[in-house]
Amino acid sequence: MPGSEEAGTSRNIAQQQRSHQREEFRAAVRALLMTPLMTPAHEDFPLVRRQADMLRGWFSRETGWPLHIEQEGARLYKRPAELSATTRGLPDYDRRRYVLLCLACAALERSESQITLRVLGERLLQLATEPALASLGFVFTLGTHHERRELVAVCKTLLEIGVLQRVVGDEDAFVHSGSEQADALYDVQRRTLAGVLAAVRGPSTWRPEEAPETLDERLSALVDEHVADSDEGRRTALRHGLARRLLDDPVIYVETLNAEARAYFVNQRGAMSARLCDAAALTAEHRAEGLALVDETCLLTDVAMPAEGTDAHATLLVAEHLAGALRISGSVEADASPHPTTFSEHEVIAFLRDAKMKYGRYWRKSAREAGAERELAAIAIERLEKLHLIEVGDDGIRALPAIARFGLGETEIRDPRETRGVQAAEESGSA
Numbered sequence: 001m002p003g004s005e006e007a008g009t010s011r012n013i014a015q016q017q018r019s020h021q022r023e024e025f026r027a028a029v030r031a032l033l034m035t036p037l038m039t040p041a042h043e044d045f046p047l048v049r050r051q052a053d054m055l056r057g058w059f060s061r062e063t064g065w066p067l068h069i070e071q072e073g074a075r076l077y078k079r080p081a082e083l084s085a086t087t088r089g090l091p092d093y094d095r096r097r098y099v100l101l102c103l104a105c106a107a108l109e110r111s112e113s114q115i116t117l118r119v120l121g122e123r124l125l126q127l128a129t130e131p132a133l134a135s136l137g138f139v140f141t142l143g144t145h146h147e148r149r150e151l152v153a154v155c156k157t158l159l160e161i162g163v164l165q166r167v168v169g170d171e172d173a174f175v176h177s178g179s180e181q182a183d184a185l186y187d188v189q190r191r192t193l194a195g196v197l198a199a200v201r202g203p204s205t206w207r208p209e210e211a212p213e214t215l216d217e218r219l220s221a222l223v224d225e226h227v228a229d230s231d232e233g234r235r236t237a238l239r240h241g242l243a244r245r246l247l248d249d250p251v252i253y254v255e256t257l258n259a260e261a262r263a264y265f266v267n268q269r270g271a272m273s274a275r276l277c278d279a280a281a282l283t284a285e286h287r288a289e290g291l292a293l294v295d296e297t298c299l300l301t302d303v304a305m306p307a308e309g310t311d312a313h314a315t316l317l318v319a320e321h322l323a324g325a326l327r328i329s330g331s332v333e334a335d336a337s338p339h340p341t342t343f344s345e346h347e348v349i350a351f352l353r354d355a356k357m358k359y360g361r362y363w364r365k366s367a368r369e370a371g372a373e374r375e376l377a378a379i380a381i382e383r384l385e386k387l388h389l390i391e392v393g394d395d396g397i398r399a400l401p402a403i404a405r406f407g408l409g410e411t412e413i414r415d416p417r418e419t420r421g422v423q424a425a426e427e428s429g430s431a
Helices: 002-034 045-050 054-061 093-110 117-127 131-135 145-160 171-177 190-194 215-223 231-248 259-280 310-331 345-362 374-385 401-406 415-430
Strands: 067-070 073-076 114-116 164-169 182-190 283-287 292-296 391-394 396-399
Touching: 002 045, 002 054, 002 073, 002 259, 045 054, 045 073, 054 067, 067 374, 073 292, 093 117, 093 145, 114 117, 117 145, 117 171, 117 182, 117 415, 131 391, 145 164, 145 171, 145 182, 145 415, 164 171, 231 259, 231 283, 259 283, 259 292, 310 345, 310 374, 310 396, 310 401, 345 374, 345 396, 374 391
Parallel strands: none
Antiparallel strands: 067 073, 114 182, 164 182, 283 292, 391 396
């Protein structure tokens, strides 16, 4: 009947629209998690604007993170649940470079709509002479190649997040020559600049006599949020804190939670992980030791594993080696000699030195040189620590339970020519 056919067509169209909306919402959630400060130039900004209402509601309900979306950009105010994590932060940034980044933002806040690299450097020189910085031993003169490189690194960070937009010029020429002719001109995006700080309370609001003294106290004061003094308020705070960790960190280990958070996590992690996975297109891995939300595409992460390249391959080899040691340790009988679960950096270096004999021909040339295993070991340890697969302490490197997922066994290396021959033989046989 014509009416039935039309009704069926309408249902199919409605289902397709709902499916499209759902996929667009997921893409927007993932985009904001990876780029919480987003400008209109970002490829996913249009869909973020289209899904604005749903996104605001979801992030507020599940994580407690405020989300502001305007025509000029979007800002997800992500606040970490774990302030003591040493693996967070911008790559290649130390405390000195963070000071320069803050000074640069302060200088841009007072600047015109355009500024040159050289003028920004001069403003930093003025701000760096503040007595409070000088009393801490901070010195910035812009007179050396290293200091010019630091300034350019800060500018490139501001370019990446959209605070600055290059009009003309070359930063690298400024680093190498430092002459008057080597310069760059930028547009200052004030709306983006205003969204850089994700604190609950800005540090400029503290009176000198009330300002926190230690770094830990300052970090806590920046993100201290009001929690309603009720059972529901405390449960909501626990849920938000755990959701933030699940979306921000590679894995949550039960042993790292306090008693109250552990009780809530054990009872609610199934329902919580299902909601987060559904919205962000993740896969939950439940283990007795904890929970990980895994992105099968390896796109929703700062450190992908496995990945391509020599450094990534060396990291995977170290992970497999440590996973094997952890597996052996877990299977040792009570009366047997215990297998070590803690390793030194020297042992990792020695392992990579042996691995270089087997896999070196697949690595980049510099990684095959004598002594290169030291650099590879440092890179691998840093990556594994960021992924919460190992813990680095004074007593050495301890493999954590989640590293067991990389216990792949013996690697089989095939020559591409042999692989093509096997495929041809199989195709010939099937024909």
